[in-house]
Amino acid sequence: MPERCxxxxxxxxxxxxxNLKPDFxxxxxINRVARFxxxxxxxxxxxxxxxxxxxEDGVFGCIGLMACDDNCPIGVxxxxxxxxxxxxxxxxxxxMR
Ligand code: SF4
Ligand code: SF4
Structure with a gap:
């Protein structure tokens, strides 16, 4: 569940x-925003x-390869x-702004 991050x-x-963009x-x-x-x-x-x-520092900066999804240890x-x-x-x- 998203709220369990x-x-x-x-x-x-x-x-x-x-790793390339420190302000991303x-x-x-993004999950936190979705939860609210x-x-x-x-x-x-x-x-x-x-x-x-x-x-560009938010959703538009995401390249969508989903390493995040693979790496979450609790399955958010x-x-x-x-x-x-x-x-x-x-x-x-x-x-995009
Ligand atoms: S999909 Fe890729 S670029 Fe987007 S947040 Fe996940 S790991 Fe980062
Ligand atoms: S990997 Fe999962 S639990 Fe860890 S910060 Fe990211 S969403 Fe939260």
């Missing part, structure tokens, strides 16, 4: 983008989330979480 950093350590948010960060997006207690709008992850579904955020951004026509 233990912040070990294994997904970041195996990520080519994170990484799969754990589905939390009914969180009143922020989708656009407010996209301001954080809708950039990072592949699905990244795809979820991408779909939500595409649905509103979000362009």
């Amino acid at each position: 233990i912040e070990c950093g294994c997904c970041i350590g195996g990520c080519a983008t994170a 948010i990484g799969a754990a960060g 997006m589905v939390d009914p207690r969180d009143k922020r709008s989708e656009l407010e989330y996209f301001e954080v992850v809708g950039s 579904p990072l592949r699905g979480q990244l795809a979820f955020v991408r779909r939500k951004m595409a649905a509103v026509g979000w362009k």
Whole structure:
């Protein structure tokens, strides 16, 4: 489950983008945003989330090879979480900032 991330950093350590770009948010960060997006207690709008992850340092920097998903020791579904955020951004026509 996404909310069970233990912040070990294994997904970041195996990520080519994170190793090349120190400001890349990484799969754990994008997963955290996805978790808040589905939390009914969180009143922020989708656009407010996209301001954080809708950039070259966020979702648009991800090259999609899914080492993060392979490396997570507790099976956080990072592949699905990244795809979820991408779909939500595409649905509103979000362009890279
Ligand atoms: S899919 Fe690849 S580039 Fe994207 S966050 Fe995962 S490991 Fe990094
Ligand atoms: S590898 Fe999994 S548990 Fe570790 S920080 Fe990444 S998402 Fe969280």
